[in-house]
Amino acid sequence: MNSFGRPLTRNEDPRLLRGEALFVDDVELPGLLHVAFFRSPHAHAHLLSLDVSAARARAGVVAVITAADLGDYWQPGPLLVPPPPVPGMIFNQRCQVPLVRDTARHVGEPVAMVVAESRYIAEDAVAEILAEWETLPAVGDLEAALAPGAALVHADLGTNVAAEVHQARGDYAAAARAAHLVLKRRFTYDRGASIPMETRGVVAQWDPRADRLTVWDTTQAPVVIRNGLAGMLGLSERQVRVVAPNIGGGFGPKMMMFYPEEVLIPWAAMRLCRPVKWIEDRLEHFFATTHERSQIHDAEIALDAQGKILGVRDVFLHDTGAYDPYGLTVPLNSQCTLLGCYVVPAYDSRFTAVFTNRTLVTPYRGAGRQHGVFVMERLLDLAARELGLDRAEIRRRNFIPTDAFPFDQGVIYQDFSRLSYDSGNYEPILDKALAAIGYADFVQRVQPEARAAGRSLGLGLVCYVEGTGIGPYEGAKVQVQSSGKISLATGIGSQGQGHATAFAQVVAEQLGVDLRDVEVTTGDTDQFYWGVGTFASRGAVVAGSAAHEAAKVVRQKVLRTAAAHFECAEEDLVLADGKVHVAGVPDHAITLGRLAGLANPMRGAVTPGTEPGLEATSYFGPASGATASGVHAMIVEFDAGTLRPTILDYVVVHDCGTVINPLILAGQIHGGVAQGIGNAFFEQLAWDENGQLLNASLADYLIPTALDVPRMRLDHTVTPSPLNPLGVKGAGEAGAIPVGALFAQAIEDALDLPARGIEILEMPLGPSRLWEITQRG
């Protein structure tokens, strides 16, 4: 009966497996209209004229909307995340617009919206739109963008600087002076795309009789979309229902708000009084859905002769794309996560976010954390080599000691609170990983034997932390139905994380019911009013804790109602198997369903203070995030001729506190590692000097297949978080974060690059790029 902590199969699977689950593109409505967009073919250009007359005249076209047609509705999008309270910071806000009015700032920016009786007709009409452009130089290179005389993405700003943030503690200069060794390198980490298998989409329906708007949206944050749309459209929140049904993968970019299409489709549905659907195609997805990851770090580390870190200094550039509605979340994550599992007495970090004529950059699984981990882990690898230290040993010497938690890192994190690690115990994780991968045997026997046989085998071993479960809050409503089933509603959306199972386990634990009898609704603003969204590995921590609190209150109500029914004390009652009975008298039980009926009092049965129902709504908002940690270790072989890697073994040892469902957790880790492998070795968006994306198809932008992702072996340690009642920490992004650093180390090791004076200082790599690098020596 007790389901919490067990590897149980998922509640949501049967409908998904039978093809019965609702995704946004499955919504069909009478009179549904379809949208296709005319988008900018240029990265940077003035729109001189726009002729949509032929498109408007085409049979089956209902409307063609341009920026001019939007009137006052044409407004730049809201700033989602304001800049953090870091003294002296600069932040220049430039948010995306619904349709290009005079200047296009990245390829694929929407210019006109065609609404037609079918998508086929809408696309025909898009091909008939004529635009005249004056092309401008495209800003792409981050350093060139900051040089005097550079073309400006936002001419009115007079600079391409989107933000500057400096955070420091301790005296880095003094640390460097006192150091036995100071190492300085430039690290680069280039762009990738999240590529959920379901692209984005929006369906909107205005019901004039009910005065209500319903929007089905592939968003990770339906409540925020509801609130924003209500404001933009002049409606009250109660008039807008946003449903994020089953979402085919999110990974961060579906957290971005508001995409132009999200603003335009509901407006069109209201204006035309007909339901309207837009589904992004894969080509659009490549330049209209947000990207992540272009940073250049100039970083240095100061160490004593024993390999203890004295300080780190880092100056980096961050590509924020054409607009910056998501604030500074990604570079702040890089800045904070660089500190990793280590004691860094002096830290001096400064970043400049730069506008470019490229697709917007917002968080994608890891959300900049991998950049920080890459820099720090690489610095430690280089330092270990200089000092003649083993790579595991240099990490072990610098771990934050177990008795030092909570550990204040003294910098402001993306949740605006001081970054403080709640709990952690890093050495056992490292020891487990070393044992699992067979570290000593690999170094002493396996690798030398392989080299003697002409094989290029290498090992990677890296550590990381992940700040998870940040606020502000989530809520949950738990209700006993008269059927005896339990309903649970929360405001966050689900994109495959198994919320309908994990949250059910949390509730089932308190209410003594079968996991299958808890019906979870996520992502429907009519079912739960308040909330923020699914991001930053926070669902289980924040919404899970709210569900736990609500279920506890309902448990009390169940027992109180049953005590009145049995005329006994609550302490004498047993709640199990969906029923309550007096201890020792199991044959005289009352079901939860009947108790729910009793809790809806009839005339004459109401006393002052009576509230109907066995239900409760609770909210949970942690003061700060819970910090998870882990170690990845990998043995990889490279083909000497093609430099294609074959991963022979992959071990993840992870600590995310208390585990609700080990099966779901394993899936999250596996998927993260797969995306990390893609990011490290397969995936790179390629641009030309005009800001054109050269590989905008799944035939050219390669994401890992079943032949590229190895079998992974997982192990866990459990250091509960003291910051929430369940002791859980988030796990959604952990798999992806350290893989770039892992590949870099393993590549150097496999190809014996240090002996040739070659260092891997960039991500991502692929066989071609690796070939170029290895020819340098």
Add this chain to the structure above:
Amino acid sequence: MKFTIRVNGVEHTREVEPRLLLSDFLRHEIGLTGTHVGCEHGVCGACTILWDGAPVRSCLAFAVQAEGHEIRTVEGLAPGPGQLNPLQQAFRDAHGLQCGYCTPGILMTMTAFLEENPKPDEAQVREALSGNLCRCTGYQHIVDAVLLASQA
């Protein structure tokens, strides 16, 4: 043009444009929305259906080309309402899906694969699976599910 198509054993006669994709026909003309569309250029495999028993990308075929052929979609797998077939059950048991978007295409590809190769090893499963992209699972639990189904 008017044409007749047989899907999961049921005949449908419709008047459609010749350019209508089979994937759009299945999803939007006859309401079989279990077949998903992920790329519309034949790479991701989400829209895979069985065409006379062989896996085919329904985004790369016109609906009218399917006249006279036997089409099978994910909705045709379960033995009855509310039930799962052994492959579907194995996917649930092994946690072989997360968001579930790629799953129908993978189930159809693996259905054909297991008919041809009822007792595969892991390498064969991975090879057969490599034409279907999944962004959530890292494939490991999918491979486990297919191997589990083959042992049933």
